[in-house]
Amino acid sequence: MSDIQQAITENQRRQAKLIWDFHQMGHALRPVDVAIGLGSHDLGVATHSAELYRAGLFPALVFTGGNSPTTAKVFPRGEAVRFREHAIGLGVPAKSILVEPNAANTGQNITLSREVLAQGGITPTTVLLVSKPYMERRSFATARKVWPDVEIICASEPLEFDDYLKSIGDEKLVLDMLVGDLQRVIEYPNLGFAIEQEVPEDVREAYESLIQDGFTSRLIS
Structure with missing residues (x-):
């Protein structure tokens, strides 16, 4: 051992x-209007977001997150920026990715991503949240509170x-x-x-x- x-x-x-x-919420995945990849120390979020994009589940993807004490050293230019680079390296077109680089908590992840989408002319009715596996329930509860008029589906790396x-x-x-x-x-x-x-x-x-x-x-x- x-x-x-x-x-x-x-x-x-x-x-x-x-x-x-x-x-973990155990949601069944299906096509949605947009996905939001929640920034963290776990680059697997970006990996899984890229896999789901390539599977055709959504046409546009937002990566959101600035830095936290856990990520400042590993992603010095910010979580969302690093996640975007990783996803592009895995085949997601740069034009399909929006970046929200300022959020410092999950509520801001959702609200600021909503603003970025609106600025891009996107008003979704279904949103896929991609997070760390143990963050699905909290991200779902937060999104249902701050963005109640969209349907929220949660996903994470199937580990x-x-x-x-x-x-x-x-x-x-x-x-x-x-x-x-x-x-x-x-x-x-x-x-x-x-x-x-x-x-x-x-x-x-x-x-x-x-x-x-x-x-x-x-x-x-």
């Missing part, structure tokens, strides 16, 4: 898998949990992110940032256990 595989215990892995499964851990190479970071995203799913409706969603009891218990184990670096105070 490698050092990476030993970074978390089997119990923590099981708890994280519960949260991972909950975060199994263990494969995603290996692809990132930092198990603690992934578990911190899983816990942080679930906290936002729980708390953001009370702050007016997202629609409310029911969280199953076993998922809440896994969340609380991982917090007790110290996976807290992405929690908001």
